[in-house]
Amino acid sequence: MNKFKKIALAAAIASAAMVPVASQAAVVIDGVAFNAGDQFIATSIWESVLTLSTDSLSGVGLVNHIDCNSCGGTTWINGNNDTQLTYQFGGYTVSKWYDTTGTAHLAGDEGTGLNIFANAKGIDFTGGNIKLWSDKITTGTVLNPSANLGIATDVANATDGNLWLEYVGVVTTDLLTGRSATLFSDATGTNNVHSRGFGFGYLNVVDGLAKSNFDTDSFNILGVIADAGLESSFSTTNSGAWPLSGTADIKTSAIPEPTSLALLGLGLLGVGATYRRKAGKKA
Numbered sequence: 510m511n512k513f514k515k516i517a518l519a520a521a522i523a524s525a526a527m528v529p530v531a532s533q534a535a536v537v538i539d540g541v542a543f544n545a546g547d548q549f550i551a552t553s554i555w556e557s558v559l560t561l562s563t564d565s566l567s568g569v570g571l572v573n574h575i576d577c578n579s580c581g582g583t584t585w586i587n588g589n590n591d592t593q594l595t596y597q598f599g600g601y602t603v604s605k606w607y608d609t610t611g612t613a614h615l616a617g618d619e620g621t622g623l624n625i626f627a628n629a630k631g632i633d634f635t636g637g638n639i640k641l642w643s644d645k646i647t648t649g650t651v652l653n654p655s656a657n658l659g660i661a662t663d664v665a666n667a668t669d670g671n672l673w674l675e676y677v678g679v680v681t682t683d684l685l686t687g688r689s690a691t692l693f694s695d696a697t698g699t700n701n702v703h704s705r706g707f708g709f710g711y712l713n714v715v716d717g718l719a720k721s722n723f724d725t726d727s728f729n730i731l732g733v734i735a736d737a738g739l740e741s742s743f744s745t746t747n748s749g750a751w752p753l754s755g756t757a758d759i760k761t762s763a764i765p766e767p768t769s770l771a772l773l774g775l776g777l778l779g780v781g782a783t784y785r786r787k788a789g790k791k792a
Contacts, residue, residue, distance in 0.1 A: 538718050546579045546762060557753070559703070565602045592644070597667045601678065603635075605632070606629050629702045630696050630701070674719050675716035690710065703745070709738070710738075727760075741756065743755030
């Protein structure tokens, strides 16, 4: 969708927000419900660690609930409509990593006593892909990485069903540090990033059943436009097949289905035409 179309769409959304019935109507796509407005997609996450700086980050996750603070609170909880929303991510490769002294290293820059697994205080990633899948609980497979079924099984359980949304990483620059990446990962306190840490980055929608609802250009980061922001917190407390586990949140905004917007536009045009006819009669 080009810039001019999105400007027109934004104008249509602004008009829709003025109509209470339209703003309160929930959109349900393949069993997952959400309202038009700000979105907070809360998830649990399980992920790999990087043994070498040439490795890529990957993992799986489970959406626990979807909230919309400005439009009705929690709109969907895992299990509603017999639906599970899972995701798998990968392709996040190292562009730079930072040792405990703060010195930056490029991918492949490791040696005796200095490696990303033991000495990484922070990591900048490039690339990245996140795919969310909707699946029925009673007739599909349930994702449960804590059961220690194995990475291959978890990935298979996370990626069956229907592709609900697909995101790719967007390169942004952190104004405070000058670091550029699709995903920034840093250790919490004095810990190594593979022991306890947090991450953040930005995403663009490229595919999925709900693509047209979430392709919203929700963020402008120093002129870089993105559809969603990603934040995560993780540690090595997981006892399953994945070394790291924690939480990850996707923050974005959503719009009604395009057909709803079109019908609303026709309704507004009808109101305008009626008003003009009445005005003509009075004249």
